[in-house]
Amino acid sequence: MISLAQAPRGRQLKIVEIEGGEGVRRRLFALGFHKNDLIEVNAHGIFRGPLLVRNLTADTSVALGRGIVSRIMVDIVSDEG
Amino acid sequence: MKDEAPTVIFLGQPNSGKSTLFNAIAGPKALTSNFPGTSCKHTHSLVNIEGRLLNVVDLPGAYSLNPSDPAEKIILTHLFQEKPDLVINVVDASILGRSLELTIELLELGFPMIIALNMVDLAEKKGVHIDSEKLGKILGVKVIPTIASHGRGIKELLEAAFLGLDNPDPVSSPPWSGDVEEEIGRLAAKLPPNIVIAGNPRFTAIKLIEAHKVFCLEILAEADPGLQEELVLAKKAIESKRLAPAYEVIAAERHHLAFKIFEQSSRILRGKRLSWEQRIDDVIMHPVLGYPILVIIFLAFFFLIFKIGSPLEGILLGPLGQLRAALLGWLGPGLIFHLADGLIQGVGGGAAIVLPYFVPLLFFMAFLEDLGYLSRAGFLLDTFMHRIGLHGKSVSPFVLGFGCNVPAVLSTRILESRRDRVITSLLIPFIPCSARTTIVLALVAFFLGPLYALGFYFFNILIVAVIGRLLSFFFKDPSPGLILEIPSLKMPSLANMIRKTYLELKSFVKFAWPLLVAGSVVLSLLHYLSLDRILNVAFSPLIVYGLGLPQELGITLVFGFLRKELSLIMMLQALGVDYKNLLTVISREQILVFTVFVSFFIPCLSTFAILWKEIGRRIAFISVGLSIAVAIVVSLLVRLFF
Numbered sequence: 001m002i003s004l005a006q007a008p009r010g011r012q013l014k015i016v017e018i019e020g021g022e023g024v025r026r027r028l029f030a031l032g033f034h035k036n037d038l039i040e041v042n043a044h045g046i047f048r049g050p051l052l053v054r055n056l057t058a059d060t061s062v063a064l065g066r067g068i069v070s071r072i073m074v075d076i077v078s079d080e081g
Numbered sequence: 082m083k084d085e086a087p088t089v090i091f092l093g094q095p096n097s098g099k100s101t102l103f104n105a106i107a108g109p110k111a112l113t114s115n116f117p118g119t120s121c122k123h124t125h126s127l128v129n130i131e132g133r134l135l136n137v138v139d140l141p142g143a144y145s146l147n148p149s150d151p152a153e154k155i156i157l158t159h160l161f162q163e164k165p166d167l168v169i170n171v172v173d174a175s176i177l178g179r180s181l182e183l184t185i186e187l188l189e190l191g192f193p194m195i196i197a198l199n200m201v202d203l204a205e206k207k208g209v210h211i212d213s214e215k216l217g218k219i220l221g222v223k224v225i226p227t228i229a230s231h232g233r234g235i236k237e238l239l240e241a242a243f244l245g246l247d248n249p250d251p252v253s254s255p256p257w258s259g260d261v262e263e264e265i266g267r268l269a270a271k272l273p274p275n276i277v278i279a280g281n282p283r284f285t286a287i288k289l290i291e292a293h294k295v296f297c298l299e300i301l302a303e304a305d306p307g308l309q310e311e312l313v314l315a316k317k318a319i320e321s322k323r324l325a326p327a328y329e330v331i332a333a334e335r336h337h338l339a340f341k342i343f344e345q346s347s348r349i350l351r352g353k354r355l356s357w358e359q360r361i362d363d364v365i366m367h368p369v370l371g372y373p374i375l376v377i378i379f380l381a382f383f384f385l386i387f388k389i390g391s392p393l394e395g396i397l398l399g400p401l402g403q404l405r406a407a408l409l410g411w412l413g414p415g416l417i418f419h420l421a422d423g424l425i426q427g428v429g430g431g432a433a434i435v436l437p438y439f440v441p442l443l444f445f446m447a448f449l450e451d452l453g454y455l456s457r458a459g460f461l462l463d464t465f466m467h468r469i470g471l472h473g474k475s476v477s478p479f480v481l482g483f484g485c486n487v488p489a490v491l492s493t494r495i496l497e498s499r500r501d502r503v504i505t506s507l508l509i510p511f512i513p514c515s516a517r518t519t520i521v522l523a524l525v526a527f528f529l530g531p532l533y534a535l536g537f538y539f540f541n542i543l544i545v546a547v548i549g550r551l552l553s554f555f556f557k558d559p560s561p562g563l564i565l566e567i568p569s570l571k572m573p574s575l576a577n578m579i580r581k582t583y584l585e586l587k588s589f590v591k592f593a594w595p596l597l598v599a600g601s602v603v604l605s606l607l608h609y610l611s612l613d614r615i616l617n618v619a620f621s622p623l624i625v626y627g628l629g630l631p632q633e634l635g636i637t638l639v640f641g642f643l644r645k646e647l648s649l650i651m652m653l654q655a656l657g658v659d660y661k662n663l664l665t666v667i668s669r670e671q672i673l674v675f676t677v678f679v680s681f682f683i684p685c686l687s688t689f690a691i692l693w694k695e696i697g698r699r700i701a702f703i704s705v706g707l708s709i710a711v712a713i714v715v716s717l718l719v720r721l722f723f
Contacts (some may be wrong), residue, residue: 004487022328023149027497027564029332030144032179046368049464050473050563057340058179059207061569065472065562 003074004064009041013074014048018045020071028068031060038077086127086134089162092156093171094183095142096568098199098451102171102229103139104576106130106239130239138163141191147292147328147564148187151502152494158431160190167245168194169238174226175210177347181339184220188254191281194222197234200228203569212252216470220265222252229355229645230574234420253283255342260322263541265290271311289327292314382445383483390438392608394519397433401425415468416609416621423605427598435485438515439589440582442484447581450477451573456565469546470553473564475505481585482512486688487593490587490695497564502555506696507704510684511545511711513538514647517680523649524659524676529669541680548711557655566617593687598644607639628674628716631656631667641679643686648679670723674716682712 001016015037018025033039033055042061043052050063065073093099107128111370124557128137146155170187172180177198189195198213217224227234243632256262264478269286289312323330356584404425412418434594448559450456463473474496482489493502513521526534589670607613613636617624618637633656637648652675684692684704693701 021561022326023497024561024564026147026328027149029329030121030147030149030182031564031566032144032176032182032336034333034336042362042367043366045460045464046372048465049467050098050460051716052366052567055179059176060179061564061567063456063463063473063565063567065463065564067559067562068366068564073578076526 001073001075004039004041004053004069004074005066006024007074007076009044011040012077013039014077015039017073017077018071019026019066022035024068024071028072031062032060032071033062039074041050085295085651086136087139087166089135089167089169089242089476090138090140090158090160090163090165091153091169091171092140092171092183092187093142093197093199094144094180094684095171095718096571097142097171097180097230098172098229099141099142100576100577100580101702102164102197102199102227102235102238103137104580105229105232105573107137107139110175126539131243131245138165143183147189147288150495150497155494155657157184163687166194166249167195167242168192169242170194171197171199173197174201176207176208177204177211178343178564179342182335185335185338186222187282188222188252189534191251191284191289193245193249195238195245196224197229197238198224198226199229200233201234202228203572210348210350212346212348216342218253219342219345220252221255248702255338257331257338261319261330261334264318268311268315271308273305273308286315287331290319291331297314308527335483342562342648344688361570362457364462371457375458375461378449385445386438388442390515393437394433397639398431401433401518402428404429414672419609420602423602424598426605427601428594430601431594431597433516434519435589435593438518439484440586442481442515443582443585444578446477446484447481447585448573450572450581451577453568453570455480456567459563459565459566469549470556470560471501471504471549474563474565475501477508478505482509483513483518484511484515484672485589485593486510486514490688490691491588493695498561503562503696503700504549504552504556505605506700507707508549509544510688510704511541511548511681512588512710513541513680514645516685520649520676520679524672528664528672535674544681544711544715548707556717582677591689596687596690603644604640607636623713627713628678629720630671630675631696634675637675637679638682642683642689671719673723674720677719678712678716680712681708681715683708 003030004013007013008034015035016034018033018035032058037058038056040054041051042054044051046049048066052071053064053069054061091099091103107130126137126139128135138159138399140159143153143156146157146160148157161711168187170184172184174180175607184196188228196217198216201211203212204211211226213224213226223245225234225238225241227238229235254700256264264285265283268289269282272282272285319330333401364594365371405422406427407419408421446455449458454557459473459476461473462476467476475493477495478489478492481492486509489512490506492507493509496502496505521534521537525537538583616639617632617635620638621632622631624635624638625632633653637652640648653660653663656663658666667675683689687700687704692704
């Protein structure tokens with residue numbers, strides 16, 4: 001299990017846990033990010049910028065700041081990409 | 082209005098094509114529109130459709146009925162206030178699973194409802210085939226496939242809406258897992274009848290469990306100790322079984338139900354993202370390539386605004402001057418002329434100086450927003466916004482601020498945390514709005530050269546960054562950070578862009594303009610009563626000794642507060658020269674100091690008022706203090722180094 005901040009680009013990942021404050025977690029749930037969803041990192045912003053994260057389960061994309069991605073724990077599912 | 086015409090509310094998640102659908106149905110036929118002060122982007126229209134009068138309400142998009150920013154809270158308030166006879170839930174078919182989470186919440190609420198399954202063409206292109214009849218059977222409501230941008234399915238949707246209005250059927254959501262349902266049912270049965278907030282006991286019970294804070298239900302529950310006890314029991318029961326907070330359990334239940342329904346009603350043939358879109362996104366959101374593209378797009382953005390605005394301004398200002406001269410001849414230089422002059426200057430200033438730049442800015446901004454680029458710019462600029470203690474979501478209020486600070490402050494409602502809203506609102510008054518741009522162009526660009534004007538802008542943005550950095554030291558609690566949906570790229574529709582421009586413009590016309598006119602009349606009176614001389618003496622320590630400017634310019638400070646763009650005309654009037662001979666009485670250095678001081682020194686009256694109304698009195702006064710301090714420091718620096 002690693003944090004989303006350390007996850008490699010383009011690999012399929014599975015959300016294991018969403019940590020952090022209630023406000024942030026609620027917001028992520030509302031945007032369709034839940035435990036067990038499959039996601040992948042599509043792009044990194046420069047200078048430790050945000051991550052562009054694609055939710056493969058819901059087929060949506062979200063930009064997430066560094067503070068938030070460090071609190072989303074994921075497992076690497078596949079090696080393709 | 083409500084008595085005769087049934088109320089139909091459009092509700093859907095952001096980017097579901099809700100506004101396009103609303104336009105296709107109500108847009109051209111809307112008889113009346115009004116915009117209650119609570120929301121700047123919500124339309125209320127009395128529409129005559131096929132001989133039937135409907136009160137159609139279009140609310141901004143919301144991801145869920147558990148609001149997490151002030152804009153979403155407004156939606157909820159309206160939903161409960163309007164007590165709709167029918168809800169039209171607009172669903173983005175291309176991301177059906179996620180969209181159904183809101184649909185399920187609406188079913189819990191239990192208002193009569195139909196579903197517009199929008200953008201079915203996009204879903205098909207993605208390889209997702211949805212059986213709308215089957216979906217309707219599972220949900221227990223009518224589902225109409227639509228393609229709002231092509232006007233397809235509108236007729237069927239209207240027929241279903243009329244049918245729904247004539248035979249209102251209460252709806253209910255499919256059940257969740259037994260253990261959760263059991264607790265909800267138990268709590269619902271214990272509810273005293275007077276606290277059912279909306280819809281039905283089950284909805285109230287769910288909201289008590291997952292969002293009591295948002296709905297202010299805590300107070301209600303506390304007033305009834307028995308209920309409070311039941312609530313704690315129900316939450317504990319859920320949490321001990323699932324080992325997660327109750328709100329997460331309920332969110333997960335909704336999520337699973339939504340995806341189960343999605344799978345039952347759809348066949349996924351390819352399930353691949355459109356590759357061309359992926360390719361474009363790879364380029365425009367590239368960590369290196371993305372930035373030059375961003376710079377080019379925003380340069381083109383401001384260049385176009387200027388290209389359209391500048392000739393318009395010239396055309397509109399001419400007749401205004403003539404009218405003024407004619408009035409002077411007709412009324413004589415008495416009190417009536419001064420009152421009329423103030424009125425004309427106020428109305429005309431708004432029309433000739435702000436609107437020529439502001440309308441194109443709003444229009445192009447709507448274009449970038451509908452295209453999906455504004456959120457991508459938020460992603461790209463997030464890193465830099467972090468340096469000043471904010472994040473990518475503050476980008477669009479700032480861009481709006483270049484047009485007029487008033488709607489920019491209003492638009493900070495999209496930010497979730499109060500901390501971000503306060504910092505953004507304190508920075509917005511430092512963004513050069515159309516009125517200030519006019520001064521910079523007329524004084525700096527004309528007398529010192531266009532490079533100086535460009536430098537001025539660069540310097541201005543630098544100052545915003547420095548102040549932001551300083552402000553973030555005072556707001557210790559960290560920003561929650563960026564969570565921003567990046568919608569798929571879409572071709573914007575012209576009707577939508579026009580409507581957005583119009584809605585945004587309303588807040589300027591309704592709020593800022595009247596204050597502009599009032600300020601203008603006050604200034605005219607000051608002048609008539611010769612109070613300007615007294616003010617000049619009062620301000621002279623600052624103006625003469627501090628900034629090294631002629632004493633006559635003291636009065637322009639008052640103007641700066643009441644109306645920024647009038648500072649220029651006032652300056653000429655105060656110095657008694659015409660524009661072309663300005664350099665005979667004042668040096669280029671003094672022009673620069675004056676422009677810097679006037680641009681920064683105080684938010685205009687309208688901005689001050691909107692800060693007070695939206696963020697609070699304390700922040701409005703802090704903003705005034707901050708800008709006076711910044712203006713003095715910066716203009717002294719300019720005086721020292723120039």
